[in-house]
Amino acid sequence: MEPIKTHRDLKVYTKSFEAAMRIFVLSKSFPKEEAYSLTDQIRRSSRSVSSNISEAFRRRKYPKSFTNKLNESEAEAAKTQNWLDFAVACSYISQDDHETLNQEYENIIGMLVNMQRHPDKWSI
Template structure:
C-alpha cells in the first residue's frame, strides 16, 4: 500500500478529477443557450468534488471539519448526477455518455461515504 502524501494520491480524488474532466469535455457540446445555466452548473459542481476533497485532506487534523468537507463532496457529486440527468433528458448527451458518468459518481460517492464513516482512520 502506497503512502498518501497529498490529496492527489487519493483514489477518490483521482476518480473525481477524471470524471470532472469528462464532464467538461461533454459539456462543450451543450447548446450555447445553456452556457449560463446547465453548462455552468454541471462544470462547477463536478469541479467542486475534487476541490472539496483537497480541502478535506488539508483539514484532516480537525475531524469535524474533515467530515464537513467530505459531506460537501457528497453533495456536489450528487448534484453533478442531477445535472447529468437533465443533460440526458434534454438530449444533450446520450445514454452511452450518461450511464458511465453516473456510475463513476456513484463510485466517488461510495468512497466518500466510506471515508466519512471511517473518518478516524483518515484524521490526524
C-alpha cells in the same frame, strides 16, 4: 501501496477529477443558450467534488471539519448526477455517457461515505 502524502494520492480525488474533466469535454458541445445555466452548473458541481476532497484532506487534523468537507463533496457529486439527468433528458449527452458518468459518481459517493464513516483512518 504508496503512502498518501497529498490529496492527489487519494483514489477518490483522482476519480472525481477525471470525471469532471470528462464532463468538461462533453459539455463543450452543449448549445450556446445553456452556457450560463446547465453548462456552467454541471461544470461547477463536478469540479467542486474534487475541490472539496482536496480541502478535506488538509482539514484531517480536525475530524468534524474533515467529515463536513467530505459531506459537501458528496452533495456536489449528487448535484452533478442531477445535472447529468438534465443533460440526457435534453439530449445533450448520450444514454451511454449518462450511465457511465452516473455510475462513476455512485462509486465516488460510496468512497466518500466510507471515508466519512471512518475519519480516524485519515486523521493526523
